[in-house]
């Protein structure tokens with residue numbers, strides 16, 4: 001069996017002196033059974049002709065956003081691929097992708113897709129060491145893009161240094177890793193909650209918390225990229241839903257409860273990453289904005305909001321349930337209590353408050369507690385990387401609560 005049989009790869013070739021290496025790479029990918037479509041940048045065509053790639057791939061090279069018969073090549077091409085590989089990848093491409101610039105076919109298609117992306121940089125050593133470029137590499141890695149390290153050796157400038165396009169073996173190994181991890185949640189339907197809720201005091205004031213939704217959105221992105229179907233029920237945030245994720249917007253805890261209850265029978269996995277308000281005003285004090293001088297000191301009476309996770313846990317049929325516990329102290333004990341009390345498969349515990357708070361941060365440092373008694377520490381890393389680790393752990397316990405029909409394939 002050829003290792004890449006039935007795999008569809010979109011190969012982006014950019015304007016590096018290493019563009020000729022993309023020709024042999026294409027031959028290797030084809031020899032391993034992959035179906036490869038090539039997109040070239042204008043600069044790449046100065047180095048190698050499209051004809052070479054057309055003959056070797058068996059498909060026309062697409063190089064223009066505006067001349068494709070489908071009319072939408074930037075959407076069609078990634079949809080028809082399992083993975084996007086840019087080799088060689090210039091400094092210019094790295095920067096454009098990190099900054100979200102969309103000014104030609106290759107840069108635009110990268111922004112439309114949730115498919116895994118691998119970049120194989122090739123450039124002069126001085127370019128690779130530029131602080132601006134290093135920053136872009138970090139940004140892309142934090143977003144889940146695989147940016148390979150260039151190799152060291154003789155460079156086109158005659159100098160010796162780091163900047164050569166990574167070798168075929170490194171590229172193939174990254175490709176295999178991304179392709180095999182990629183679909184491990186195929187067949188699963190994720191219902192994920194994210195963000196804060198707002199409990200109205202009057203039409204302009206509310207009780208809420210500092211959650212930005214980043215952790216829940218990162219899990220939604222990881223789940224969809226790993227083959228799951230995802231509905232994200234989100235309280236008010238500044239974030240855009242990841243590509244391929246259906247978003248349902250809610251404001252209050254009650255609305256979140258309704259939205260999740262409605263979809264719960266459909267789901268195979270529920271992940272409650274939202275920071276739902278535990279309390280709400282017993283009744284909004286007024287349906288008009290309370291003026292400063294109208295308030296004469298009466299206390300704001302609070303009541304408990306619905307305990308969404310406990311309520312859904314009581315209704316579960318086949319779903320696996322993952323809760324989050326945001327605690328300021330004694331985090332593991334509180335997390336363990338929650339796991340037991342709500343009969344969850346897994347609890348992700350993070351610390352909130354203080355300088356290392358999870359709220360609003362780009363990174364997180366969590367403990368995962370499983371119903372089998374394991375405690376796994378995921379050290380501080382980007383929320384997107386933490387999201388993948390959480391899904392790995394959930395995959396590992398293989399969540400017997402999920403019906404076998406939907407068990408993740410390995």
Ligand SMILES: Cc1cc2nc3c(=O)[nH]c(=O)nc-3n(C[C@H](O)[C@H](O)[C@H](O)COP(=O)(O)O)c2cc1C
Pocket residue numbers: 013014015016017018041042043044089090091092093122123124127
């Ligand atoms: C002979 C030559 C070789 C080049 N090699 C590289 C390279 O290896 N890496 C790189 O980042 N840029 C290289 N450049 C510069 C890029 O071609 C230039 O930044 C271009 O705008 C990249 O366009 P693209 O990213 O749209 O393909 C080279 C330029 C020339 C003239």
